[in-house]
Amino acid sequence: MISGKLLHIMIRVENLVKRFGPVTAVDGISFAVAPKTIFGFLGPNGAGKTTTISILCTLLAPTSGEAFINGHDCAAESAAVRRSIGIVFQDSSLDKDLTARENLLFHAYLYRVDASERNRRVEDALKFADLHERADDLVKRFSGGMKRRLEVARGLIHRPKVLFLDEPTLGLDPQSRSNLWEFITRLPKEHDVTIFMTTHYMEEAEVCSRIAIIDKGRIIASGTPGELKKIVGGDVIYLRTEDNKKAAEEIRRLFQIEAAEKEGEIFLSVPRGDSVIPELIREIGERVLSVRMQRPTLNDVFLKLTGKEIREETAASGDDIKEAVRSYRRRHDRG
Amino acid sequence: MIEANAVYVIVAREFKKFVRERSRLVSTIARPLVWLFLVGGGMSRLVPTGTGPSYIQFIFPGILGMTILFSSIFSSISIIWDKEFGFMKEILVAPISRFSVVVGKATSGMVLSTIQAVIILAFFPLVGLKIGVFQALGIVFVCMVLSFAIAAFGILLASFYESYESFSVIMNFIVMPMFFLSGAMYPVKMMPALLRVFTKLNPLTYGIDALKHLIFPNETGALSADFSLFVDIGVILAASIVFVALAGKAFERKG
Structure with missing residues (x-):
């Protein structure tokens, strides 16, 4: 049944x-x-x-x-x-x-x-x-x-x-x-x-x-x-402006979001990047030179959950496990 | 439980590949012919056999046995190749029993070996033998049961090995001794007592002995068969069942 x-x-x-x-x-x-x-x-x-x-x-x-x-x-x-x-x-x-x-x-x-x-x-x-x-x-x-x-x-x-x-x-x-x-x-x-x-x-x-x-x-x-x-928390927006320091302060003040600087870019994480970008450009006083946005990938999910990249390796330790399993089976399958 | 569809398709696959691979057929036919004519022909001049068959005639059943031994083992050992190259997984996840796989593989060995043995058998007039139709039918029957038994033995061997590097180990330490300890090249009754023990444990011995019965029905001297035909066939059939059962068990294991 x-x-x-x-x-x-x-x-x-x-x-x-x-x-x-x-x-x-x-x-x-x-x-x-x-x-x-x-x-x-x-x-x-x-x-x-x-x-x-x-x-x-x-x-x-x-x-x-x-x-x-x-x-x-x-x-x-x-x-x-x-x-x-x-x-x-x-x-x-x-x-x-x-x-x-x-x-x-x-x-x-x-x-x-x-x-x-x-x-x-x-x-x-x-x-x-x-x-x-x-x-x-x-x-x-x-x-x-x-x-x-x-x-x-x-x-x-x-x-x-x-x-x-x-x-x-x-x-x-x-x-x-x-x-x-x-x-x-x-x-x-x-x-x-x-x-x-x-x-x-x-x-x-x-x-x-x-x-x-x-x-x-x-x-x-x-x-x-x-x-x-969603576990990752949304899209990541990267901005380049004439004065990143000033712009980052403005974003924090106007939008109440954490904005950090890295390698000449400001980056911030928001739930809906596509709707935030126009507002950002309109509101901040500094001239925006470039904007790009990244949707979270499942790799970001894995990174967030385990603190490691799925492909970087882990493969080494994974292969160790595979080898251990294989040699165990070799010894025991034969009885 | 043995599924006919599985046995059929496993045999069909082996047969198709056998027909396609001409070089394999040439080499498996060439080996026994080299032994028969170069070794047998040469030794015939050295070994006086009195009134019985000449030496080249005496080893003819042994050469048929050799053909069956090599081709059956080779056919079964292809299981190791199947494991190595992944095809075995296709068979192992199918809804068929492990016994069907073993019986299918052993039947493949039987079909291919018997074809090759019949080709060698056709050379009998060249060594001066006379073989009638009924004798020939009996010989083909013995070749079939013997090659099934040897193929089943080969499957059992193959179930213990994972990679084809083991192939030369099997050839040198199992197949060659099996050939020499089978009464193929010299009568079992002339062997030292210790070797005779191994010879009696070797299923190939009984197959070759049965062939001696059929090829030299009237011989009674030193070169005659060593056991009764009844014992020969009985041992081969029993060996087939035991090897198929053990090989099936060996395949059945799950990690």
């Missing part, structure tokens, strides 16, 4: 914990994802993103806690969960010695797509990935962007309810990266699918309906991109 409430939740995670010996990769996280939305899982390397995906995909058993996809328990009903999901891993999982069409057919057989449907779905996927002209070329001759598109299209062949994308744009050039995003944002509508994606690129997470920010195995904030940006 699926209760009415559950119908509105595609992925539900409660108090999930995963330990690898002494290392706690995922430390009691909970979240829920609504159907046909894009959910972003954001954090630096080694934050626990891939471990969480592996548990949701039934590749890893959790140490404690629960995870459900489409109402199925990820630990106990792995077959039902696997039929409900498609996955694009961080590293390519295509067979490079097969053609694009063969890779798709392999998938269709593996997921028992009906014989009458099989060829049509493969053709649709090739068209959708814009690869129908290269359908019979070996995948090893494809560019990074083409391979990713093929993998996304392959992940959708069995009509999954949830598509996991683990760092889908990693290693792509800016051009293919923006093409891929354009392609991904069309998915929920065109394929009735819920997207669960991880990334450590802040600007990419802006396409998400909701985001959870994860650091050291814990969710430190979640909400819509807009809500998260």
Whole structure:
């Protein structure tokens, strides 16, 4: 029995914990994802993103806690969960010695797509990935962007309810990266699918309906991109005037806002920068030479919450955690 | 539970890649032929075998076994490549059981090895052997069960290794000793007692022994088969089941 409430939740995670010996990769996280939305899982390397995906995909058993996809328990009903999901891993999982069409057919057989449907779905996927002209070329001759598109299209062949994308744009050039995003944002509508994606690129997470920010195995904030940006407190305005000192004093006096000087510019943080700028220019006596405004990015959010940049590194320590997990698994998987 | 769709598509993939990679076929066919004609041909002059088959004829079953050993192990070891290059994940997240993966891979090894063994078998007139149709069918059957067993053994091996650097370790410390301790090049009954123990633990021994039964049905001398055909087939089938079960278990583990 699926209760009415559950119908509105595609992925539900409660108090999930995963330990690898002494290392706690995922430390009691909970979240829920609504159907046909894009959910972003954001954090630096080694934050626990891939471990969480592996548990949701039934590749890893959790140490404690629960995870459900489409109402199925990820630990106990792995077959039902696997039929409900498609996955694009961080590293390519295509067979490079097969053609694009063969890779798709392999998938269709593996997921028992009906014989009458099989060829049509493969053709649709090739068209959708814009690869129908290269359908019979070996995948090893494809560019990074083409391979990713093929993998996304392959992940959708069995009509999954949830598509996991683990760092889908990693290693792509800016051009293919923006093409891929354009392609991904069309998915929920065109394929009735819920997207669960991880990334450590802040600007990419802006396409998400909701985001959870994860650091050291814990969710430190979640909400819509807009809500998260509010944590930072609004836009930042940078002004250059004929006399910065005088102008800064005037701003403090007239607007009751903190204005500081840095590198020949005055900067101030306000909730709605666009409406404040005209007033600023009108009210202050000094002649304004230049104005620029910056909207807060999710990187500012991460900076505010953790006191560190998401990309600067943290990567070093993140890679340490990854290595520890890997070597632990090497020793213990073998029994 | 074993899913037919999974077994089918895993075999189809291996077969397609096998047909596409001509160089692999050439090298796996060349190795046994080099052994048969250069080693066997040369040794035939040195080794007097009396009234029985000549030495080159005697090693013919062993050379068939060698073909199966190398191609089955090579086929199974491709699992390590699949892990290294990521394709294994595509298989492991699919809604199919681990046993289907193991059975699919072992069946791939069986199909590819049997094709190669049949190619080598076609050289029998060149070494002066006479093989009838029913004998040939029996030989193909033994080749199939033997290559399934060896492929399953290879999968079990592959489940312990993560990277292809381990390939040469497997080749030098497992595959080559398996070949020499199989009765392929000299009769088991002539081996020193210690080596005979290892030979009896080697599944390849029983496959080659079964082939000796089929190729030299009337031989009773020193070069005859060492065990009964019934024992040979029984051991190979039992080994297949054990290896598939162990390999399935090895795949099943979750971190």
